[in-house]
Amino acid sequence: xxxxxxxxxxxxxxxxxxxxxxxxxxxxxxxxxxxAVSERYLAELENGRANPSIGVLARxxxxxxxxxxxxxxSPSHDAATALLERLGPExxxxxxxxxxxxxxxxxxxxxxxxLIGLRGAGKTTLGHLLAERLDWPFxxxxxxxxxxxGADVAEILALSGQPGLRRQEYRALSRIAExxxxxxxxxxxxxxxxxxxxxxxxxxxxTIWVTASPEEHMARVAAQGxxxxxxxxxxxxxxxxxxxxxxxxxxxRADARLDTSGRPLEECLDELERTARRLLxxxxxxxxxxxxxxEI
Numbered sequence: 001x002x003x004x005x006x007x008x009x010x011x012x013x014x015x016x017x018x019x020x021x022x023x024x025x026x027x028x029x030x031x032x033x034x035x036a037v038s039e040r041y042l043a044e045l046e047n048g049r050a051n052p053s054i055g056v057l058a059r060x061x062x063x064x065x066x067x068x069x070x071x072x073x074s075p076s077h078d079a080a081t082a083l084l085e086r087l088g089p090e091x092x093x094x095x096x097x098x099x100x101x102x103x104x105x106x107x108x109x110x111x112x113x114x115l116i117g118l119r120g121a122g123k124t125t126l127g128h129l130l131a132e133r134l135d136w137p138f139x140x141x142x143x144x145x146x147x148x149x150g151a152d153v154a155e156i157l158a159l160s161g162q163p164g165l166r167r168q169e170y171r172a173l174s175r176i177a178e179x180x181x182x183x184x185x186x187x188x189x190x191x192x193x194x195x196x197x198x199x200x201x202x203x204x205x206x207t208i209w210v211t212a213s214p215e216e217h218m219a220r221v222a223a224q225g226x227x228x229x230x231x232x233x234x235x236x237x238x239x240x241x242x243x244x245x246x247x248x249x250x251x252x253r254a255d256a257r258l259d260t261s262g263r264p265l266e267e268c269l270d271e272l273e274r275t276a277r278r279l280l281x282x283x284x285x286x287x288x289x290x291x292x293x294x295e296i
Contacts, residue, residue, distance in 0.1 A: 022246035065163035
């Protein structure tokens with residue numbers, strides 16, 4: 001194989017790996033540990049300068065939770081996808097919501113509100129308060145996963161890796177969707193990295209993306225006493241920005257979006273309640289377009 005041919009493969013492979021890793025919220029250090037491939041080699045690979053064997057790629061894919069074909073594939077960019085990509089996050093959310101409602105699976109979303117987004121957005125705090133206002137049960141999915149598994153998330157990751165955690169997320173969410181007709185669900189930030197879990201959220205819940213600036217995400221996590229994102233990681237902020245960039249197209253598929261950046265809690269809660277009640281009201285409309293959809 002010529003050097004040019006190798007470069008034509010190595011650069012897209014490195015970019016794809018970087019995107020998949022970011023979407024799953026995995027630092028290079030964690031991926032190195034789970035795949036038994038050195039951090040230095042992973043850096044070379046992501047920058048298109050390595051020539052990995054199939055065995056190395058298979059270990060990396062297994063640690064991330066994808067097969068070899070996925071490592072080499074690129075997202076589809078047909079005309080419809082290109083159009084959606086040109087929209088801003090709010091219009092993307094509105095367009096995806098319309099498509100899901102009228103052309104997606106017809107599963108009943110019932111009276112379930114799910115909050116998605118990165119850690120530190122305010123999902124747990126706002127979700128608990130919203131549930132109180134609606135007089136509904138509040139479910140923190142991470143706690144349900146830990147209860148089902150019998151261990152905390154850190155131990156699940158240590159024993160089963162990212163693929164194991166993603167499986168537990170899907171199982172817990174499936175159980176809640178089947179047994180609970182009503183409730184507010186705060187989900188883990190990485191749940192959108194698993195296509196099956198994201199599809200389940202979009203078809204069985206009214207989904208709201210709770211977001212904030214990267215700086216606020218980081219500050220809120222630190223304020224909660226969790227120093228893991230920054231511990232021994234000088235690239236913590238760069239990693240967080242990469243994660244947000246990689247996940248934003250999936251987060252934007254939510255039915256609605258709430259930006260909590262620089263806003264007081266009560267103001268965010270009021271808007272969240274209005275948004276939740278609006279989404280619940282559209283459930284009664286049937287197959288006709290809602291007034292909001294008519295404005296798209």
